Ligand SMILES: Nc1ncnc2c1ncn2[C@@H]1O[C@H](COP(=O)(O)OP(=O)(O)OP(=O)(O)O)[C@@H](O)[C@H]1O
């Protein structure tokens with residue numbers, strides 16, 4: 001970013017858009033700033049940075065300056081906010097706001113994209129409402145001319161929610177939350193090994209102010225034993241309950257114990273519960289020592305997750321579009337995300353609703369407070385209870401004498417272990433016996449099957465790989481008899497297959513042979529797990545988020561390695577025929593070009609891209625990233641593409657290739673994949689239980705679509721997928737394709753394209 005003093009006197013007639021980040025910084029704010037600024041440039045407007053949040057608006061001068069395309073280079077992977085943030089006390093006062101109006105107008109700015117938490121956004125709205133009055137006063141005081149006042153009659157505002165707390169109602173995730181959750185869960189994984197070595201309890205305090213989202217979700221994803229959140233204060237005597245739970249867990253073989261305390265946790269008397277208090281309570285009641293870890297600002301630090309890059313990029317484009325189109329007097333909007341789509345929310349209402357939750361907690365209306373956090377939060381309270389409570393403390397359920405088997409089929413997907421762990425615990429709670437099949441269909445035929453107890457799956461959640469193994473082979477007809485015999489011999493009443501496309505094809509094959517093999521007429525349910533994200537009826541499959549993060553992280557490293565030389569990297573992402581990883585990885589790592597299998601890639605296109613690449617290096621570019629999906633371009637493979645770029649470089653840059661490969665499949669699953677696996681298995685086990693109760697035997701697959709878990713009969717599969725390309729006919733993320741062009745090219749021809757919007761009138765959670 002340039003540091004020289006800018007002449008901010010308005011000279012052109014373009015629309016000027018001020019961009020500020022305010023309140024606590026959050027990972028992903030840079031992606032939002034970059035996107036708003038670059039989209040503004042592509043849409044014909046001029047972006048201005050207002051540095052240090054509202055402090056910059058109040059103080060003006062060098063703190064307000066235009067942003068050039070190059071100022072945003074290589075910022076998407078950076079943590080924090082490159083334009084600075086602050087908590088400005090002066091802005092809270094009328095005089096401070098008046099100074100802000102004077103400074104904004106003297107820079108020709110009356111359109112603003114404000115990125116921050118509810119405090120920052122309510123400050124923004126207050127300024128918008130006071131604007132006309134303050135302008136009048138400034139004219140009366142001679143600080144603005146009448147012409148300036150006439151030119152800027154009102155402030156046009158769009159808000160983006162940047163805060164790790166995820167406390168804004170109406171939006172599923174705020175910018176920074178996913179990264180903070182990644183940070184917390186990584187820390188919990190690391191603490192687990194030391195805790196297990198000593199059979200010790202760790203009490204971990206996490207951020208979130210009055211919101212328990214980070215605490216609750218990290219407790220589920222990190223496999224914790226007990227959680228304390230502000231919305232759901234524990235009843236008197238909770239210290240004894242907690243210690244009983246910890247002791248029982250130990251009895252069941254749990255070596256590491258973890259208690260998560262939200263920083264805003266309190267008891268029903270409104271008394272704050274600190275991590276130290278929790279540790280003391282444990283030491284007083286058990287013979288064990290407890291250790292306290294306060295994660296603090298680590299949670300807000302470091303590089304953003306892939307989600308906190310592509311999501312703010314999408315929102316940033318939408319915000320630029322919105323702020324350019326809006327008219328003075330239009331109500332202010334805040335753009336959030338619901339079900340991976342953009343939610344256009346009324347700023348005033350959203351902020352008021354958010355503050356209302358805080359009031360509910362203060363008033364002791366806890367049930368209402370939990371409900372206000374939305375369905376996913378409410379469900380997770382119950383999910384956590386079931387997952388974390390040792391069987392001896394769960395209300396005993398009568399055994400149903402039914403056996404549900406679980407196995408993996410297809411390529412490895414991080415999160416498969418979490419799905420198995422959840423299956424065992426949800427199944428046992430329902431009075432079902434859960435069997436683990438080792439080694440897919442061949443394992444079933446060979447009888448590699450054993451009952452899984454509550455403690456058998458302890459610690460599985462954070463492991464990469466698949467403890468039950470997985471194989472890609474689809475059973476052939478000759479094996480169906482053996483499979484049927486195995487199902488009968490092991491008295492398997494229902495089967496849950498966690499896996500990828502080949503699991504679905506296997507189920508389809510079984511469905512076609514049911515009349516010949518009646519033993520296979522049992523409920524079967526497919527749970528989507530594939531890093532390719534190519535499964536029907538599932539917008540995201542288990543494993544795709546981990547793979548995307550692994551890919552993004554590797555491309556960050558590649559970019560860094562290339563920064564020293566003038567270099568173009570051509571990187572290859574997995575995904576087979578599905579471009580999800582390549583496109584989202586490209587968007588998240590700031591790639592210049594992405595080639596998908598879904599595109600038709602001609603030699604002409606490659607030649608043209610290479611010529612543009614040469615031109616950009618000739619004009620001073622130092623680094624470029626091209627991402628290709630592993631099957632994109634058919635015979636134009638990785639080496640061929642690299643050769644075209646090399647041949648056309650004319651010495652302006654050199655070219656290197658990198659096949660990212662199997663590291664995309666490896667490592668511990670991200671919190672998103674763990675939570676998705678848990679949510680899906682919660683519903684899967686309930687469905688199987690119901691089917692067993694009713695004596696039904698459907699073969700179904702499930703997945704999340706538009707924020708709902710939806711079940712489809714296997715017969716729907718041919719309608720939903722392109723069977724040659726092995727991917728859904730409709731891929732919701734494809735509409736983000738033009739976004740990459742907008743972020744990569746200031747002369748992008750793409751002006752306006754359809755954004756994935758959620759229809760809030762159809763939203764049953766609002
Ligand atoms: N009611 C208000 N009126 C005017 N300005 C406000 C108001 N509330 C907050 N602000 C401005 O926004 C800044 C940031 O607010 P706050 O500290 O509440 O953080 P936030 O935006 O809620 O972010 P975070 O989620 O990180 O806490 C304040 O320092 C102040 O300048």
Ligand SMILES: O=P(O)(O)OC[C@H]1O[C@](O)(CO)[C@@H](O)[C@@H]1O
Nearest residue numbers: 024117163164165207208209300
């Ligand atoms: O960075 P500061 O000013 O210490 O603020 C910490 C607070 O900000 C947040 O990180 C974001 O609102 C909260 O979770 C935390 O309570």
